[in-house]
Structures are given as C-alpha cells and as structure tokens.
Amino acid sequence: MNVTVFNRELPGSVSEEIDIFVRGLSDFTVFQSPAFYNFYLSIPHYTPFYFIARNQPDRICGVLLAVIISEGNVFISFISSRCVVYGGPLVTDENGTLEVLLEALNKIAGRRALFTQFRNFKPWTDNQKDVFKKFGFLYRERLNLLVSTKSEQEVLSGMSSSRRRQIKKGIEAGVQFRSASSTEEVMQLYGLLAELYKLKVRKPLPDKNFFMTFYGQLVQQKQGAILLVFFDDALIGGAVCPVSVGSTLSELYICGLDEKYPQCYPSVMATWAALSYAADNALPEFDFMGLGKPEVKYGVRDFKLRFGGQVVNYGRFARRNYKILYAIAEIGYNILRSFKRV
Known part of the structure; x- marks a missing residue:
C-alpha cells in the first residue's frame, strides 16, 4: 500500500477517480471531496493536503483531506496554525489503510501546524480509536x-x-x-x-x-x-x-x-x-x-x-504537535478573548 500527497491542482483523471471513490462510500461527505480540496486551494491562509492511499492493484482504498489554517505574519501564522480534518478519513475495509494515512498526515502536519484535529462525522470502532491513539491522537467527547x-x-x-x-x-x-x-x-x-x-x-x-x-x-x-x-x-x-x-x-x-x-x-x-x-x-x-x-x-x-x-456523540481526535508552543498559544488566546479582542 502506498500514499500519494497532493497540495496543488489535481490532474483531471485523479480528481475524477477520487470523486467516484468517495461518492461510492456510505459515509461520503463533501468535506472530503475534490470540490472542497479545490475550494481550499483558492483561499488565502488555507493550505490543503490530499492524501490518497492505494492498495496493490493500484486502486484507491482511502482518502484524507486535511487543511492547515493560519493567520497573520510569519510568527503569528505558525502560532495560529491548526490542521483540521472534517469528516475524514474515508476508507474501505482494507487493513492498514487508516494507519498509513495517519502516518502520512503526521509527517506533514506534525511540522507545519501547532495541532491537528479530526472533527468526526461518524462513530469509530474501539480498534480504530486505538489506531488514532497509536499516532498520538487523544479522543475527546463532542456532541x-x-x-x-x-x-x-x-x-x-x-x-x-x-x-x-x-x-x-x-x-x-x-x-x-x-x-x-x-x-x-x-x-x-x-x-x-x-x-x-x-x-x-x-x-x-x-x-x-x-x-x-x-x-x-x-x-x-x-x-x-x-x-x-x-x-x-x-x-x-x-x-x-x-x-x-x-x-x-x-x-x-x-x-x-x-x-x-x-x-x-x-x-x-x-x-x-x-x-x-x-x-x-x-x-x-x-x-x-x-x-x-x-x-x-x-x-x-x-x-x-x-x-x-x-x-x-462522535467526538473529536486531537494531537498537539508542539506541546509547549500550544500551551503558550492557548494562554494568549484566552487572554485576548477575556478582553474581547478575538
């Protein structure tokens, strides 16, 4: 199994292939579609990454669309950076697909964003939650x-x-x-x-x-x-x-x-x-x-x-990629909110 990562315009044939794959799944969501990837590509301070997992016959078996969002100048940009995944990843039942996608995500988001967050649109099994935990993600309840x-x-x-x-x-x-x-x-x-x-x-x-x-x-x-x-x-x-x-x-x-x-x-x-x-x-x-x-x-x-x-209650998964900087940023954000600056 291999993972290809896109962060520029998708080739037409690849976009069509991904679209067919995601629409064929029972947990399809537009948030994981090529349309949303192209939408993110067009917005300043939004940097999307599309992770496409393929099995041995070179057929898609999983996709993960993540977007890194930031604001302000270079320093503020990093302090405010967060990687968000809405409703993903979308995977078939092949063993290891979730693992390879999370591993690929961490290699990129782990360096570019202060934290990574999955906003779940479906329940994950206990075994799947263990896979997230293996890659440093903590589960938190959200209604x-x-x-x-x-x-x-x-x-x-x-x-x-x-x-x-x-x-x-x-x-x-x-x-x-x-x-x-x-x-x-x-x-x-x-x-x-x-x-x-x-x-x-x-x-x-x-x-x-x-x-x-x-x-x-x-x-x-x-x-x-x-x-x-x-x-x-x-x-x-x-x-x-x-x-x-x-x-x-x-x-x-x-x-x-x-x-x-x-x-x-x-x-x-x-x-x-x-x-x-x-x-x-x-x-x-x-x-x-x-x-x-x-x-x-x-x-x-x-x-x-x-x-x-x-x-x-599908909850969320979150990973702090830079724990000390995250703590500092969180304190600063709460102070600004108390003064109604954000």
Whole structure:
C-alpha cells in the first residue's frame, strides 16, 4: 500500500477517480471531496493536503483531506496554525489503510501546524480509536445534532411546539428566505457574520474570500448553499451550508439579527430556511455541526435542540504537535478573548 500527497491542482483523471471513490462510500461527505480540496486551494491562509492511499492493484482504498489554517505574519501564522480534518478519513475495509494515512498526515502536519484535529462525522470502532491513539491522537467527547429532513412535515413534527409557533409567526410577519443570487448579497451576509463574531462569538471568522469563493465555486457546482432571510427587503439573517449531494446539508455558518428584529425570529428562520432547503432538495439529513462538550453548559445547544433530531456523540481526535508552543498559544488566546479582542 502506498500514499500519494497532493497540495496543488489535481490532474483531471485523479480528481475524477477520487470523486467516484468517495461518492461510492456510505459515509461520503463533501468535506472530503475534490470540490472542497479545490475550494481550499483558492483561499488565502488555507493550505490543503490530499492524501490518497492505494492498495496493490493500484486502486484507491482511502482518502484524507486535511487543511492547515493560519493567520497573520510569519510568527503569528505558525502560532495560529491548526490542521483540521472534517469528516475524514474515508476508507474501505482494507487493513492498514487508516494507519498509513495517519502516518502520512503526521509527517506533514506534525511540522507545519501547532495541532491537528479530526472533527468526526461518524462513530469509530474501539480498534480504530486505538489506531488514532497509536499516532498520538487523544479522543475527546463532542456532541452533535442530526435532523431527518426527508420532508418539511417531518421536520416540523419533530421540533418543539414553541419552535413551530416562532416559524409560523415569522412567516405571518412577512419573513421570506431564498438562496443568494449575487456576490453583493454574499458580502451583505458576510457583514452580518463579521459583526456577530466580533461582538458575541469572539472566535476567528474566515475573511470575505472564503465566502466569495464558497459562492463562486461550491454553490455554482451545487455542492454548497448560501441562504438569506429577508424582512421588508432588509437582510436579517442567513446560513452558509456545504451540500453532500443526496445525503446531508451541513450548517457551517449561521446568523440572525435577533435583537433588532425580535418579532421575526431571524436565527430561527435562518435555521428553518436551511432545514426547508434540505427537504426540498433531496437531502435527507441536516447536520448542525456541533452541540459542544457534554459536561459543559452551552447556550447554543438549547437553541438547536428545540429543532428536534437525534443527539450523537462522535467526538473529536486531537494531537498537539508542539506541546509547549500550544500551551503558550492557548494562554494568549484566552487572554485576548477575556478582553474581547478575538
């Protein structure tokens, strides 16, 4: 078995081969697809690496798409660097595929990123968890919420009665939602997100290039959706959602002007827009992309749970590639957050 690593444009034949492989798996996710690899390639401060494992007949038996994200100048760039894997790797049942992919990942990310993190979209077996542990990864519990979106009626019947009332009131108030139709609208939504992340979330938000490229590439390829919520022609909320065709709509970013338009329930309507989009576009599952740690109070969890669905605990794997620098960076980040600088 051998592993090939790509960090530049994929040859057309290779891209098609990978796409066929990942779409043929039951745990397919667009986050591990060539479309997302090309998306990352186009964004400043995002450096993707595509690891492709092949067995003896030279057929693909596993893929791992990782992206190293950083910010600022050379020093800040490294201190802020993190390698993130969403929903991967995707492997068949051949023995050793997971091992060779993790070994290859560590050789690159272990030198270029402060830490590496796997955000799991599925449960791993105890044996597979042992393989991650062998390569220095620790497992941490993380909750998530999955909602069945086979029909709008199913979605509505599964949520709380108060949430249904809010959606009804929002519609009666004149709230409308639709997909973004121009780059200008995408920039409007980015403005809302930037304000929210600055004042309330206080976590890093990708710059406008991320959202413009998401619209220009993934949305145009029907592998992404940007949904907007309006009241009296004013943009009051929206959602940015990757699309795993035939499978899942995922909530990557969402926002709403709840304080300014309380009668419209903007955040509720933005979420409803996404759930409705999934039901209307043959996407049988909506992924809320996180409910936080089980033992830690998390206000957003309460908001999401009222939409119904199934709570899962697929957890995350994390590896500190530079333990001392990671500890220093973590202290600095927490200090900045306490002063509302990030």
